[in-house]
Amino acid sequence: MRVGIVGYGVYVPRLRIRVEEIAKVWGHDANSYREGLGIEEKSVPSLDEDTATIAVEAARNAMRRAQEVKPSEVGALFVGSESHPYVVKPTAATVAEALGLTPSLTAADTEFACKAATTAVQACLGMVKAGYIRYGISIGADTAQGAPRDALEYTAAAGGAAYVIGAGEGVIAEVEATYSYTQDVPDFWRRDGASYPRHAGRFTGEPAYFEHVINCTKGLLEKTGTSPTDYDYVVFHQPNSKFPLKAARELGFEEKKLHPGLLVNRLGNTYSGSSLIGLAAVLDVASPGERILLTSYGSGAGSDSFSIRVTEAIEAKRELAPPVIYYLDKREYIDYSTYARFRRLFKER
Amino acid sequence: MGVSGVPRHWRSLRERYRLLGTYCENCGTSFFPPRKICPKCRRRGRTREVEFSGRGKVFSYTVIHVGSKTFEEYAPYVIGLVELEEGPRVLSQIVDCKPEEVHIGMEVEACFRKLFEQEDGGIISYGFKFRPVDDSWVEYYRKLLADKKVKAART
Numbered sequence: 001m002r003v004g005i006v007g008y009g010v011y012v013p014r015l016r017i018r019v020e021e022i023a024k025v026w027g028h029d030a031n032s033y034r035e036g037l038g039i040e041e042k043s044v045p046s047l048d049e050d051t052a053t054i055a056v057e058a059a060r061n062a063m064r065r066a067q068e069v070k071p072s073e074v075g076a077l078f079v080g081s082e083s084h085p086y087v088v089k090p091t092a093a094t095v096a097e098a099l100g101l102t103p104s105l106t107a108a109d110t111e112f113a114c115k116a117a118t119t120a121v122q123a124c125l126g127m128v129k130a131g132y133i134r135y136g137i138s139i140g141a142d143t144a145q146g147a148p149r150d151a152l153e154y155t156a157a158a159g160g161a162a163y164v165i166g167a168g169e170g171v172i173a174e175v176e177a178t179y180s181y182t183q184d185v186p187d188f189w190r191r192d193g194a195s196y197p198r199h200a201g202r203f204t205g206e207p208a209y210f211e212h213v214i215n216c217t218k219g220l221l222e223k224t225g226t227s228p229t230d231y232d233y234v235v236f237h238q239p240n241s242k243f244p245l246k247a248a249r250e251l252g253f254e255e256k257k258l259h260p261g262l263l264v265n266r267l268g269n270t271y272s273g274s275s276l277i278g279l280a281a282v283l284d285v286a287s288p289g290e291r292i293l294l295t296s297y298g299s300g301a302g303s304d305s306f307s308i309r310v311t312e313a314i315e316a317k318r319e320l321a322p323p324v325i326y327y328l329d330k331r332e333y334i335d336y337s338t339y340a341r342f343r344r345l346f347k348e349r
Numbered sequence: 350m351g352v353s354g355v356p357r358h359w360r361s362l363r364e365r366y367r368l369l370g371t372y373c374e375n376c377g378t379s380f381f382p383p384r385k386i387c388p389k390c391r392r393r394g395r396t397r398e399v400e401f402s403g404r405g406k407v408f409s410y411t412v413i414h415v416g417s418k419t420f421e422e423y424a425p426y427v428i429g430l431v432e433l434e435e436g437p438r439v440l441s442q443i444v445d446c447k448p449e450e451v452h453i454g455m456e457v458e459a460c461f462r463k464l465f466e467q468e469d470g471g472i473i474s475y476g477f478k479f480r481p482v483d484d485s486w487v488e489y490y491r492k493l494l495a496d497k498k499v500k501a502a503r504t
Contacts, residue, residue: 056461326486
């Protein structure tokens with residue numbers, strides 16, 4: 001029996017700030033950030049948007065595509081994020097209520113830096129395969145925090161993606177295999193009560209991102225007996241444009257296979273949404289029979305890899321909700337002072 | 350710290366999250382907010398819960414430049430009276446556009462947003478607001494997929 005994605009959807013707030021605008025405020029050289037990170041602009045949430053509202057919008061788009069799924073058939077909903085609006089009070093319950101899935105389901109928030117939602121996809125796959133639930137939803141959404149003047153401020157963005165997982169005829173992309181790779185690595189963290197995460201600078205590259213993304217992908221290839229040439233697309237977690245390009249090169253994936261799902265230059269790093277919005281952009285254009293390799297990365301640190309095969313069912317479903325490109329194109333630029341107000345950087349009287 | 354407003358928030362959150370109202374099967378009228386009985390049919394009314402599509406038109410609107418304390422950070426913002434396609438008129442913020450872009454008759458759709466936050470670590474209220482309908486992607490996306498097919502057939 002085919003198990004995999006029966007519906008997917010994304011949401012990105014429409015406000016954007018350009019790299020130049022941030023660099024101007026801090027006296028940085030915009031070009032060095034633009035070229036160093038491979039980023040032009042990033043999305044910014046409105047005052048009335050947060051991880052819960054982004055998750056609801058993405059999940060509603062996913063349910064539009066998963067048209068055969070009745071709300072009562074969804075047995076699990078997870079929201080992966082590192083910017084849940086509450087420390088205690090689950091975002092997942094709000095999202096489940098907004099989608100009309102309550103009360104007969106299990107729901108929880110998951111946390112593993114930027115890979116919280118791919119892990120929840122695995123949980124849904126497991127529950128569907130075991131027959132515990134008919135459908136499960138995993139959502140990755142964030143309004144990422146980056147301290148003012150920190151390099152992260154150029155990339156920390158807002159957005160989310162939702163995946164309805166199920167089995168049978170409605171599967172638009174079958175998950176053929178999944179593999180994970182986890183170790184304790186202090187590359188990026190945020191203590192309870194701290195407003196912004198801290199990171200270990202260059203340390204975030206080799207022992208963290210590349211160690212996990214590359215070895216996890218290799219592990220999946222080994223497990224499935226496949227090689228990079230067996231895949232038509234590859235999607236990696238994308239904290240900037242450089243990291244995924246380098247990982248693809250080292251693993252032997254042609255660069256053109258990475259481009260359809262590489263959005264960070266126009267979107268920024270949406271943390272838990274990052275690799276899953278990339279996957280959605282690929283599903284927006286992929287043809288039946290094509291194969292996709294997805295590897296997420298979460299600091300702290302770990303990766304989840306998936307081998308995904310697109311089915312014929314995608315043709316009838318993908319036009320039921322807006323593609324990723326719609327959200328990338330629908331944008332309004334703001335200046336840094338508006339950004340600072342929206343991010344509540346000013347202390348009020 | 351008090352929890353004032355929490356019970357009221359809880360009582361109305363389902364209708365705010367999902368735009369739930371009441372439909373009377375006897376006279377075919379829809380209501381928002383939900384009603385226990387149909388005011389037209391009284392005892393003959395047969396009411397049931399209905400989830401509205403979220404589509405509607407701006408019936409009237411105003412721009413708030415000086416909001417109450419809870420909403421002052423949103424100023425200037427638009428408060429609209431939206432006529433849903435099922436009939437009822439609901440009061441809501443109109444978002445994702447500039448105040449000068451809003452006009453009577455403008456097609457809008459419901460979206461999910463933060464309504465307000467209580468001070469001092471209180472609860473966050475979520476619910477529907479309205480944004481302009483933008484179906485421009487439908488044509489555009491169809492063309493993009495068709496072009497891709499043509500290109501694939503050539504190679």
